[in-house]
Amino acid sequence: MRSLIVIFSLFFIYLISGCKESESSKPSIQGAKGEVLVVIDNEWRNGSEGERVREVLFQPMLGLPQAESIFTPSFVPHQRFTGAMRTYRNIFFVRIGEDAQDDHVRYYRTTTWAKGQKMVVLEASDSDNFFELLNEHEDRILGFFLAAERERSLSVYKRNRNHKMINEIESKFNVNMVVPDEFTRNQGSDNFSWMSKEASRFSQGLMVYDFEYFGDYEDITREFLLDKRDSALQRNVPGPSPGSYMATERTVETTFSRMTINEHQAFELRGLWKVEGDLMGGPFVLCAHFDEENSRIIMTDGYVYFPDEPKKRNLVWEVESLFYSVEFSQK
Numbered sequence: 001m002r003s004l005i006v007i008f009s010l011f012f013i014y015l016i017s018g019c020k021e022s023e024s025s026k027p028s029i030q031g032a033k034g035e036v037l038v039v040i041d042n043e044w045r046n047g048s049e050g051e052r053v054r055e056v057l058f059q060p061m062l063g064l065p066q067a068e069s070i071f072t073p074s075f076v077p078h079q080r081f082t083g084a085m086r087t088y089r090n091i092f093f094v095r096i097g098e099d100a101q102d103d104h105v106r107y108y109r110t111t112t113w114a115k116g117q118k119m120v121v122l123e124a125s126d127s128d129n130f131f132e133l134l135n136e137h138e139d140r141i142l143g144f145f146l147a148a149e150r151e152r153s154l155s156v157y158k159r160n161r162n163h164k165m166i167n168e169i170e171s172k173f174n175v176n177m178v179v180p181d182e183f184t185r186n187q188g189s190d191n192f193s194w195m196s197k198e199a200s201r202f203s204q205g206l207m208v209y210d211f212e213y214f215g216d217y218e219d220i221t222r223e224f225l226l227d228k229r230d231s232a233l234q235r236n237v238p239g240p241s242p243g244s245y246m247a248t249e250r251t252v253e254t255t256f257s258r259m260t261i262n263e264h265q266a267f268e269l270r271g272l273w274k275v276e277g278d279l280m281g282g283p284f285v286l287c288a289h290f291d292e293e294n295s296r297i298i299m300t301d302g303y304v305y306f307p308d309e310p311k312k313r314n315l316v317w318e319v320e321s322l323f324y325s326v327e328f329s330q331k
Contacts, residue, residue: 023110023115023116024115026112026113026114026115027087027113027114027115028087028114028115028116029087029088029089029114029115029116029117030084030087030088030089030114031088031089031090032072033089033149033152033153033314033317034070034071034072034149034313034314034317035071035072035073035074035088035089035090036057036071036072036073036074036088036090036091036092036145037073037074037075037076037085037088037090037091037092038053038057038073038074038075038076038092038094039075039076039077039078039081039091039092039093039094040053040075040077040078040094040096041077041078041096042077044094044096044127044130045075045077047127048127049094049096049127049130049131050075052131052134053073053092053094053134054073056134056138056141056142057069057070057071057073057092058070058071058073061313062255062270063254063255063270063271063272063283063284063285063316064283064312064313064316065272065281065282065283065310065312066310066311066312068310068311068312068313070142070146070313071090071142071145073092078095086113086114087113087114087117088114088117089114089116089117089118089148089152090117090118090119090145090148090149091111091117091118091119091120092119092120092122092141093119093120093121093122094122094123094130095121095122095123095124096123096124096125096126096127096130097125097126098125100123100124100125101123102123102125103123103124103125103129103133104121104122104123104133105120105121105122105123105133105136105137105140105141106120106121107119107120107140107144108120108121116148116152116155118144118145118148120141120144120145122134122137146317149317149321150317150320150321150324151321153317153318153321154178154321154322154324154325156180157178157179157180157321157322157325158178158325160180160181160182161178161179161180161181162179162180162181162182162183162184162195164185165179165183165185165193165195166178166179168185168193169193169208170329172190172191172193172208173191173193173208173210173298174294174328174329175208175289175298175326175327175328175329176325176326176327176328176329177208177300177322177325177326177327178322178325179195179206179322180197180322182197183195183196183197183204183206184196184197184198186205187236188236189235189236191209191210191211192207192208192209192232192235192236193207193208193209194206194207194236194237195207201306201308201309202304202305202306202309202315203304203305203306204302204303204304204315204318204319205302205303205304205305205319206300206301206302206319206322207232207233207236207237207299207300207301207302207303208298208299208300208301209232209236209298209299209301210291210296210297210298210299211228211232211296211297211299212295212296213290213295213296213297214295217265217290217292220267220288220290220297221256222254222256222269225256225267225269225286225288225297225299226248226250226254226269228297228299229248229286229299229301230247230248232299233245233246233247233248234246234247234276239275239276239277239278239280240275240278240280241275241277241278243277244275244276244277244278245275245276245277246273246274246275246276246303247273247274247275247276248271248272248273248274248284249271249272249273249274249281252271252272253271254269254270254271254272255268255269255270255271256268256269259287261287261289261323261324261326262324262325262326262327264289264290264291264328265289265290265292266287266288266289266290267287267288267290268285268286268287269284269285269286269287269288270283270284270285270286271283271284272284273303280305280307281305282303282304282305282306282307282312283303283304283312283316284301284302284303284304285302285303285316285319285320285323286299286300286301286302287299287300287320287323287326289326289328291328293328294328298326300322300323300326302316302319302320302322302323303319304316304319
């Protein structure tokens with residue numbers, strides 16, 4: 001019996017690994033942005049194991065004015081995981097008990113089922129090992145699916161570029177960065193570029209600016225970057241009322257984390273923006289790119305304004321994805 005389980009598991013890995021099959025020959029993924037299909041049998045879904053999965057995927061995304069979960073999961077048992085179900089954009093496949101080959105978590109950037117699909121497989125021989133694996137891999141699982149959503153957005157934007165704004169950013173800041181053709185130029189200055197997408201019900205904005213910095217990466221703090229941000233916004237982003245301007249909402253916490261983007265060190269900040277002298281506001285996300293060679297920091301700063309809709313997660317993700325295209329020019 002055990003040998004049959006091993007053979008089936010190896011065959012399953014072969015099926016989902018997508019070896020030697022062209023992406024163009026696969027069907028398109030289905031499901032809305034941020035959705036994750038969790039494949040888990042009802043025995044575990046209805047127990048503490050399923051509750052732990054929900055805790056991981058339903059935890060709130062930081063830096064939003066209203067509570068929204070990082071992902072929107074749905075659940076299906078293994079026997080119903082057939083047909084179109086297998087083309088979901090993000091799949092979290094959980095197998096617990098005697099059917100598990102061994103205790104492991106595997107990450108699949110390609111599968112045979114759909115182009116652009118991402119999948120995580122967690123197999124555990126018992127409940128204790130399941131909890132141990134999920135606790136150990138929680139951050140990596142979230143990061144894997146988040147990166148997948150960023151990559152999908154950026155892939156679309158790369159096919160539809162605003163070359164005029166791309167050239168302006170490269171000329172001003174000596175940086176290569178993708179800008180979608182939906183974004184149009186707003187006012188700017190010699191060291192500040194501001195562009196936005198103005199839809200009928202919402203606005204997405206992108207700002208790029210820089211400043212000199214001669215210190216060490218480890219010495220940069222959240223307060224230092226927020227002070228630089230507010231100084232730049234006050235000078236360059238006026239509000240709708242005379243004397244009003246965009247600023248950081250300091251009464252709520254802004255997150256601060258260190259990261260690496262395209263082989264350079266960076267910082268990510270998430271929080272809320274407001275307009276001093278007016279009533280506008282919403283979420284922002286910022287990446288500060290540390291350019292040690294040229295003694296400067298480049299800020300890519302994105303915001304969303306969508307006052308009539310509490311759900312802003314996907315709009316923030318779309319702007320954020322552009323930051324991951326930033327590369328220092330070799331000129």
